[in-house]
Amino acid sequence: MLTLQLLVNGIALGAAYALCALGFVLVLNATGAVNFAQGDMVMAGGFVAIALVSLWPVPGLVLLPAVVLITGLLGLVFSAIGYFPLKSRPPVSVFISTIALGVIFQNVAMVTFGPEPRATPPLLVAGNVDVGGLTVSIQAIAVILIAALLVGGQHVLLMRTRLGQSLRATAQDREMAAALGIRVNLMIALTFALSTALAGVAGLLLANTYFVTPTDGTNYILKAYIAATIGGWGRLHGAIAGAMLIAVFEVMFPALPLLIPVLPVAVHGMFSQTSASIVLYLALLAVLFLRPQGLFGEIAQRRA
């Protein structure tokens, strides 16, 4: 039963990580640049929800469209400041500008909301449900469902719509897309908007269970970066799988002594949250050494 409980927690955490990683890879593919402010967009989504709920105290699900809209607009502003003026410069310029914008977002959040941790409202209601003896938080179930819907919706958008075709064409070859009449700059701006909207939703989902502070973005961008590397640089489904693997590993690894009773007591100390981080980063190094193209192969060829 504990295994299932941990698995549900891991999947809920991974679902939110996946939204962040997905946005990260969308921008990577469209621009060839790493957006190091993606984690700060997760933080921004959390604070946007907190600001909205202070004006309009409703469940998170009702706030979700507004969070998508506001963080999407934030993405447009972000691209106008952080990407377009530098798009003809070397990728490192965009990389640095995203770091700078991330720091600006952090400090704006600090000044506006203060340093203390805050929580967003639950998507539906707070509390737990009993599913066959398994106590599952309603928020965890809602997070998994919402994330699955968004990932599915994003897949339909990219694969089944004309806009999606244009976005993909821009990501694959900007010059060819422009030659075919696609408004490349508009597509890139929309990609930023989509990316930050996904991060914003992740912020809304995560901040109810795990709270949000202005400096939380750093942790999320590291997770997105690792997810993209493990899944395959530039692979959308790879990023989702990578995010899930990271989250499930983070939750399950420290509990292994309980899950595998035959483990000798002498080694129980090796399975802690701290050692989970060490093993996670060792796994990342192993992937870089042994399978640099990631689990699903690599699309984007340039890494920042």
Add this chain to the structure above:
Amino acid sequence: MRYSWLTGLAALLMLSPVHAQQSAPVHVGIPVLVPITGFLSLEGTSQRNGAVLAIRNAPPNLRVQYDVVDTSVSPEGAVNALERALDRGSVSAVVASMLGTQMLAMLPIALERKVPLITVSGTAQITEMGNPYVFRFFPGDDVTKVAHVRYAVEELGLRRLALVYQTTAYGQSGRRHIVENLAKHGLSPVFEEALEVQVRDMLPVLSKAMAANPDGILIHLHSGPTALFIRQAAAMGVGIPIIAGSAMHQPPTAALLEPEELRGVCAEANASPVSGGTPEMERFLQQYREMFSVEPDGFALGQYDGTMMVLEAVSKGARTAAEVARALADMRYEGIAMTYKSDGRGNMAHSAVIMCFDGRTRVPKVVKRYDNITGALTP
């Protein structure tokens, strides 16, 4: 909040000419160098607020000049801020970062320039280096962890305690003192594990802790992780007492949890300003709320008391920074939270309280007070 600032400023401007006619005011420089950004920003902001409120309440014969500088969390940031502040002009004392690593970096400069650092840092090492220019107005782990363990063992009668702490210097120091104090009662933790600040899911560590069959859990975590831990414990219905570190006494930590989730949770701290209790505490609470529009915590009160003690020392005749340091080393000061007196190493706070939540509100009640734990207040 803005109105309060303007009112205070106007009052100061109106009063200044009167004082000029009566006697020349004494100029006091007290830079406030604290971490307003970074992972300790919540506590650093409390520190700043406490110092600024004390400066506002300075004795009328003093004219206090101060700048607030954000040291963030790097030692270099703190050192640069300190050197710039000292180079700018006459400084009587410095309100210095509560981050232990920053304090350790600032201590040699304070020694060289003979300027007292007034802090609420909990890192034990800062007062163990023989530096006569550091004064800590928040009880260190050698005080609070005595209260933490004594309440669990003596008042609640717990014998099988699990211990969960942070991997940071704060967490390691707390863990060392908890284990030492448990040993004095002939006990050792039945389970212990360190958590990184970034850990999100507390189910694994709580499951492992409960598998050790404890009768109580001691936690020594930062604010966010404390709330996550207690929320998970409530969801699991652990049904045993949880006695938390000082992070739990901070109102923003309690605000993250429902009152019902807090039922049966206790915490140690230097004081619980939101619980009120004395006229002085009520007045501090009211002023703090008016000025900053947030609830004060024990860090703010400790820094308030420390800064007020500096101002009193100057008011009573200490003129140079070295004279202020000597006065702080010798004086006994009745603050709002407790009586302060140096133990000879700059540890000024020797009392701690235990507060508990009843499950109906987020305002805890002080249930036990431990005074003069170190014996430094004994004449």
